[in-house]
Amino acid sequence: MANCKNCSAPVPADTIVCTYCGTRNDTDLSGIHEFTEVVPDHARTCPRCDVDMKTIDLKIGGTFLIERCEECMGMFFDSGELEALIKATVKNVHHVNHNKLKELYALKRHDAFGITYIKCPVCDTVMNRVNFGQRSGVIIDRCPDHGLWLDGGELRHLLEWVKAGGKMYNEKREEMKRKMEAREDIKVRRATTINSGGGFDTYGATLRSSDPDIFTVVGRVVKWLVG
Ligand SMILES: [Zn+2]
Ligand SMILES: [Zn+2]
Ligand SMILES: [Zn+2]
Structure with missing residues (x-):
């Protein structure tokens, strides 16, 4: 003070x-x-x-x-x-x-x-x-x-x-968020492989399961806003 x-x-x-x-x-x-x-x-x-x-x-x-x-x-x-x-x-x-x-x-x-x-x-x-x-x-x-x-x-x-400790706390939160997102990505990738039976879309290109769908994106934005 x-x-x-x-x-x-x-x-x-x-x-x-x-x-x-x-x-x-x-x-x-x-x-x-x-x-x-x-x-x-x-x-x-x-x-x-x-x-x-x-x-x-x-x-x-x-x-x-x-x-x-x-x-x-x-x-x-x-x-x-x-x-x-x-x-x-x-x-x-x-x-x-x-x-x-x-x-x-x-x-x-x-x-x-x-x-x-x-x-x-x-x-x-x-x-x-x-x-x-x-x-x-x-x-x-x-x-x-x-x-x-x-x-x-x-x-x-x-x-x-x-x-x-604000900076330290913030860095820890960021690290946790990154880890959780990485885990979610793995889950999404597994689910996509099972559901799409091979991972090809109608144009024959390989689906990139790491690209988040709109619900994941909205979820992330909401999470970010709520903190
Ligand atoms: Zn001035
Ligand atoms: Zn004064
Ligand atoms: Zn400048």
Whole structure:
């Protein structure tokens, strides 16, 4: 839990603005002790505020440059950088704190900017909105080619989620889902071989039993939606 730099009141994970005194707090980098500003060859523009961003060096495993806007405190990470930052700053997570995860998910960030689509600061194409780790409660903006954008406060929310075991839990769930799907595929393949007596359709081509039928697909989508 971070505290307001002005009045020391606790600042909840879903915002960077103190609910008591209205001060905008720099909660994201408070856990990172040492970082410096670097002068970039050519500054990138904040997709929210349209001003030049600052390049800062987080000095994680050598030089580690990210872009940051001083107006909205949003940050742009090149591809793979956020994962590297998480790996370097959150270590030794051995158990899942389900209460904390529930709390963080409930604190789904009430988007200070509403549901908006912003442009990649590198290529200017509209970025995708992605729910990071499926249940972190943080929606990030991602350019498939260049990296991702976190609004002010979202990094701290994500790091708390990782510390509470959210990432580990999510990876385990994904692995289980993959195993179950593989098992279902084997079942479907067996059933198809028995029912079709050889596995040929009317055109003489071999049926690919690994292709899911519409019911399997609908079932999967429902399962995915329900979680
Ligand atoms: Zn305050
Ligand atoms: Zn900005
Ligand atoms: Zn891009």
